[in-house]
Amino acid sequence: MKTIFERPKTLLEKPFTYCPGCHHGLAHRLLAEVIDELGIADHTIGVGPVGCSVYIYVFLDIDFVMGAHGRAPATATGLKRALPEQVVFSYQGDGDIAAIGTSEIIHSAARGELISAFFINNAIFGMTGGQMAPTTISGQVTTTSPRGRSTVDQGYPLKLCELLRGLEGSAYLARVLLTRPKYIREAKEVFRKAFLTQIEKKGFSLVEVLSPCPTNWKMTPAEAVAWVENTLAHSFPPGEIKGWEETGHAG
Amino acid sequence: MQKILMKGNDAVAEAAVQAGCNLYFGYPITPQTEISEYLSRRLPDTGGVFLQAESEIGAIYMVYGAAAAGKRVMTSSSGPGFSLKQEGISYLCSAELPCVLVNISRGGPGLGNIQPSQADYFQAVKGGGHGDYRVLVLAPCSVQELVDLTYLAFYLADKYRNPVEILGDGMLGQMMEPVVFRNPDYPDISKEEWVITGKKTRERRIILCFALDPKELEKLNLHLAEKYAEMERSEVLYEVYGSEQPELLLVGYGTVGRILKSVVREAEKQGIRLALVRPVTLYPFPKEILRGQARKAGKALVVEMNLGQMVEDVKLSVEGDVPVYFHGRSGGMIPTVEEIMHRVEEILLKGGEARENNL
Numbered sequence A: 001m002k003t004i005f006e007r008p009k010t011l012l013e014k015p016f017t018y019c020p021g022c023h024h025g026l027a028h029r030l031l032a033e034v035i036d037e038l039g040i041a042d043h044t045i046g047v048g049p050v051g052c053s054v055y056i057y058v059f060l061d062i063d064f065v066m067g068a069h070g071r072a073p074a075t076a077t078g079l080k081r082a083l084p085e086q087v088v089f090s091y092q093g094d095g096d097i098a099a100i101g102t103s104e105i106i107h108s109a110a111r112g113e114l115i116s117a118f119f120i121n122n123a124i125f126g127m128t129g130g131q132m133a134p135t136t137i138s139g140q141v142t143t144t145s146p147r148g149r150s151t152v153d154q155g156y157p158l159k160l161c162e163l164l165r166g167l168e169g170s171a172y173l174a175r176v177l178l179t180r181p182k183y184i185r186e187a188k189e190v191f192r193k194a195f196l197t198q199i200e201k202k203g204f205s206l207v208e209v210l211s212p213c214p215t216n217w218k219m220t221p222a223e224a225v226a227w228v229e230n231t232l233a234h235s236f237p238p239g240e241i242k243g244w245e246e247t248g249h250a251g
Numbered sequence B: 001m002q003k004i005l006m007k008g009n010d011a012v013a014e015a016a017v018q019a020g021c022n023l024y025f026g027y028p029i030t031p032q033t034e035i036s037e038y039l040s041r042r043l044p045d046t047g048g049v050f051l052q053a054e055s056e057i058g059a060i061y062m063v064y065g066a067a068a069a070g071k072r073v074m075t076s077s078s079g080p081g082f083s084l085k086q087e088g089i090s091y092l093c094s095a096e097l098p099c100v101l102v103n104i105s106r107g108g109p110g111l112g113n114i115q116p117s118q119a120d121y122f123q124a125v126k127g128g129g130h131g132d133y134r135v136l137v138l139a140p141c142s143v144q145e146l147v148d149l150t151y152l153a154f155y156l157a158d159k160y161r162n163p164v165e166i167l168g169d170g171m172l173g174q175m176m177e178p179v180v181f182r183n184p185d186y187p188d189i190s191k192e193e194w195v196i197t198g199k200k201t202r203e204r205r206i207i208l209c210f211a212l213d214p215k216e217l218e219k220l221n222l223h224l225a226e227k228y229a230e231m232e233r234s235e236v237l238y239e240v241y242g243s244e245q246p247e248l249l250l251v252g253y254g255t256v257g258r259i260l261k262s263v264v265r266e267a268e269k270q271g272i273r274l275a276l277v278r279p280v281t282l283y284p285f286p287k288e289i290l291r292g293q294a295r296k297a298g299k300a301l302v303v304e305m306n307l308g309q310m311v312e313d314v315k316l317s318v319e320g321d322v323p324v325y326f327h328g329r330s331g332g333m334i335p336t337v338e339e340i341m342h343r344v345e346e347i348l349l350k351g352g353e354a355r356e357n358n359l
């Protein structure tokens, strides 16, 4: 009998502890699949965030270093400089990477640090209970923008991929959704390219995943998926923000 | 062995290379920037990595990553920069990652100034970051000791899987002195059991800095406490100098320790018997010797380049047995032999009635 679907080896047999409809689990699974297909599990090191996915190390069968809120790119830099032949990636939420850790991610990209960042953008601080994030969109209600984010008082959403695009050190930047099987297939190729950018020493790579947080958005999982596609993706257009063609990568 | 004339900051950097420091991450700040400059020239030649970070926060977490990889790694800073590293130091202690932190401290608070100061004793010794943790703190008083303690720092960091801080000041960092590089060949401590490398053929490993279950976190903290107790049993270092039958015990570390030696000699000329205890480890603190010496002398004078920080630990050590006086200069002012002699005479003449503080 042909096996059509099985658990990637790198994904441990542990039930996800994320809320129903959360895409952290999907993103973990995609990482595991790509790590397996590239055959790099034995020399890949993950650096975790502080946020809901602080538990990522529980689920992936690779070495992990857990550190401080927002500082994963610096920790990953230290690891990569110490172990240049290993594959090193960070996994971070939007508060982690685009608020407190903005400096670390920008400078890692500017240095062309040979690491990959996986950035889960759910437009909110999940772990601390749904406060406004830098990626919260205009008008979005959160526990700290109860009247909706006002661009006058709270400014505009921070578009990290677009911000990093101008940096010569960043070699591959893309934004994906995981809301449909087709998008997941496309995202998997993007994850693969991010790792290859690092493995082939082309520079810094980052993948932003637009991801639902039904719990803090106060939506059902189905409503949250629709909101990602119809609203969030409007503010944060998916696609390759900086592709291999642009950085002269042969692919 | 050959004596070389060298600046303190350069000497600490060279000793680090000789001690096998593989990676250095730092952000410039006076009066310690020569450490970065020296290593930017020297480390690449040894196959090591020098990286100027975007901030002290960036630097300390780069240290965290490289330490997790089991490499010998160092950062250095001063004053405001060291404050920025405090969160990271707490994380390093929690994750039990060895590294060496060099603090060539300066005047504070705020931007303060770039003059020598001991105002960061509390920050170094009591933990400037959050949580129940300790770092080993070594306080050299000469360029030679800066070198010798740098070798030791790398060894102790590995031995205890804990950050070790070298607490100097701008005077030590900037002064030139003859120095001999005698690497003592401390035993190699294997990191095979815990180091992060990518899992290769073994089971995967995780470096953690949290335990959400309070029972687990208490267990981690008790484990750390055992390590600290072992440091207190095994790693206390100090120098005792001067009279065997002192009328007054002087206590001071680092640059002040040096000045106090001159005070002891000056007093001797005047027929006043003084002894000095110079703590070399500030954590663990040399409590026993201090208590013994203070009892012998009957009174103690603590001198610091701050408004009174270590004096609290001296008081705790002597447990109220003898009066403890204080003399401090702050803001980058360095106490002179004359002013300390004046204070000594005041205490000895007026006995227990001498002012507690000179301020």
Ligand SMILES: Cc1ncc(C[n+]2csc(CCOP(=O)(O)OP(=O)(O)O)c2C)c(N)n1
Pocket: A050, A051, A052, A053, A069, A092, A093, A094, A095, A096, A097, A120, A122, A124, A125, A126, A127, A128, A133
């Ligand atoms: C220095 C510091 N400040 C604040 C926090 C509290 N905190 C934990 S997670 C978090 C934000 C998490 O949001 P995000 O990064 O978007 O991840 P998510 O939980 O949404 O996946 C905050 C503010 C912390 N742990 N450390």
Ligand code: SF4
Pocket: A017, A018, A019, A021, A022, A023, A024, A052, A122, A126, A127, A212, A213, A214, A215, A216
């Ligand atoms: S709070 Fe949001 S981000 Fe966190 S696990 Fe639940 S759905 Fe996911």
